[in-house]
Amino acid sequence: MKIAVCIKRVPVMEVKFAITADGSRVDETGLKYDVNDFDLWAIEAGLQLKEKNGNVGEVVVITLGTDAAQEQIRKALAMGADRGVLLQADRAPADGLAVARALAAELKDGGYDLILCGRIAIDSMNQMTGPMIAELLDVPCVTNVFRLEVAGATGRAERVLEGGSEVVEFPLPALLTIDDGLNKERLPSLKGIMAAKKKPLDVRPAQFGDAHVVVAKMSLPAERAAGRILGDSAAAVPELIRLLQTEAKVL
Amino acid sequence: MANVLVVAEVRGGELRKVALEAVTAARVLADQSGGGSVHAVLAGAPGIAAKAGALALHGADSVLVLEHAGFAMYNPEALATTIAQRLSGGAYGYALFSATSHGRDLSPRVAAKLGAGLVPDVTGFRVEGGAVVGEHPQNNGKVVATLSLSGAPALIQVRPAAFQPAENAKPLVTESMASAVDPDASRVKTVELKQGGGGKIDLNDAPVIVAGGRGLKAAENFKLCEDLADAFGNAAVGATRAVTDEGWRPHTDQIGQTGRNVSPNLYIGVGISGAIQHLAGMRTSKTIVAINKDKDAPIFKIADYGIVGDAFEIMPALTAAVKAARAQG
Numbered sequence: 069m070k071i072a073v074c075i076k077r078v079p080v081m082e083v084k085f086a087i088t089a090d091g092s093r094v095d096e097t098g099l100k101y102d103v104n105d106f107d108l109w110a111i112e113a114g115l116q117l118k119e120k121n122g123n124v125g126e127v128v129v130i131t132l133g134t135d136a137a138q139e140q141i142r143k144a145l146a147m148g149a150d151r152g153v154l155l156q157a158d159r160a161p162a163d164g165l166a167v168a169r170a171l172a173a174e175l176k177d178g179g180y181d182l183i184l185c186g187r188i189a190i191d192s193m194n195q196m197t198g199p200m201i202a203e204l205l206d207v208p209c210v211t212n213v214f215r216l217e218v219a220g221a222t223g224r225a226e227r228v229l230e231g232g233s234e235v236v237e238f239p240l241p242a243l244l245t246i247d248d249g250l251n252k253e254r255l256p257s258l259k260g261i262m263a264a265k266k267k268p269l270d271v272r273p274a275q276f277g278d279a280h281v282v283v284a285k286m287s288l289p290a291e292r293a294a295g296r297i298l299g300d301s302a303a304a305v306p307e308l309i310r311l312l313q314t315e316a317k318v319l
Numbered sequence: 320m321a322n323v324l325v326v327a328e329v330r331g332g333e334l335r336k337v338a339l340e341a342v343t344a345a346r347v348l349a350d351q352s353g354g355g356s357v358h359a360v361l362a363g364a365p366g367i368a369a370k371a372g373a374l375a376l377h378g379a380d381s382v383l384v385l386e387h388a389g390f391a392m393y394n395p396e397a398l399a400t401t402i403a404q405r406l407s408g409g410a411y412g413y414a415l416f417s418a419t420s421h422g423r424d425l426s427p428r429v430a431a432k433l434g435a436g437l438v439p440d441v442t443g444f445r446v447e448g449g450a451v452v453g454e455h456p457q458n459n460g461k462v463v464a465t466l467s468l469s470g471a472p473a474l475i476q477v478r479p480a481a482f483q484p485a486e487n488a489k490p491l492v493t494e495s496m497a498s499a500v501d502p503d504a505s506r507v508k509t510v511e512l513k514q515g516g517g518g519k520i521d522l523n524d525a526p527v528i529v530a531g532g533r534g535l536k537a538a539e540n541f542k543l544c545e546d547l548a549d550a551f552g553n554a555a556v557g558a559t560r561a562v563t564d565e566g567w568r569p570h571t572d573q574i575g576q577t578g579r580n581v582s583p584n585l586y587i588g589v590g591i592s593g594a595i596q597h598l599a600g601m602r603t604s605k606t607i608v609a610i611n612k613d614k615d616a617p618i619f620k621i622a623d624y625g626i627v628g629d630a631f632e633i634m635p636a637l638t639a640a641v642k643a644a645r646a647q648g
Binding site for chain 1: 573
């Protein structure tokens, strides 16, 4: 089974973000980076499918970004992926379709049985790359997958809805976007980290095409003011009810 | 002047509240762009036309009814092809979708078919010199990107609860719309719809959310949240990732970075310390109440009202008080 996994280098979120003086982008000073969570679960899904298939085939990790993103590819290789491709670009475009075009161009002639993406990248929060790639390649697409069975040339997945879910059947080859709940990613072993250094990692320029969406500006949302502590026991409940009725007007 | 095509979300044969929000937003967009028409697509099994009235009531000039047994469940391939075909004739300046699981699945497919631009998950937008300018939360909602979208049609996803449904009654005009392809021939087949996670009301539809965290200690203690939600009558129950990872609640109930983003009028967090990943999913709630025994829990930093104390003592009292208040109101 030949599986491609699209991953993204994203900032670790446990920081206060700042915007550059010209208001055009996030200030990268002091940021740390890792593989997007959802993409880690997509890598894990790819590795498990290959293992279930007698370890026959290949898991290829593809990312789009600067040379620094080789670090994230190496992490995936250390987890067990077979090879990596970096589509080199100074900056990912704000237009999701431009990103999808670059990835689709790389995937097009790869002969993949499955293309896996994370549901969403937690930096851009676009959540559109997967279904756009599927359309560009004309392959079936199931998004937000949190349960998955693949048998031969067909798959059955359960996808998250707001307050519910859907069971979906699809033929391979297909593209799936992976949601939280499908699995937990494995940690790279020391042996895996050593092996990753010798695995192939190809670098080529990304091809985006035209873009319709551009960033006009970046800003920080208004801070929420800290509220009031009303008490330390059920004795505070009447005051809470009063405030919900009179001040917040939600009861 | 530009016409707006809006996709009204249906689940299990019922219009979702987000459909009324989207039509409300589409009306604003049409009016801002000089008085275009709003055409709402209503797709479903035969009989779905009966739901068209609510769309006209919220500002749709015309409801395009796409009735076929093949649309009884979500059919993204046939729907995307049909909507893309409708948009490709040049009759529409904009297409509007809800930023829900379905809308975020469907709209990128349509954008890719048309080579059109798509602005994801906007909390607000305006038309500026022909371009759509929308605010899109990024980096867990810690940054707001203002994105500008040019070209027609311009595709926009509106975040649930960002627009309150507003009545703007138009005469009910329906037009039947044919599927561009055989809906039964889609490769991707939705074979079962499972409604409802742990809560009785959808997290994105509920004006009130009672969310529980690890502080509740066990699955059975979520009864405290269920009881409070029942007392409100219009509340859903949500959970943190720690809770869904423990298997105390289904994954579909998870609020946060890796779960759902919610913006209810009232969010009550119980036994939730407020990990940054959870706060990312609920910080846009209008009013936040936190109940936690740790006075230093980060959730108190963003809560409007807090009670530092034992949830097992406070929750039954709060449930009784909400019941009493609603009985009076």
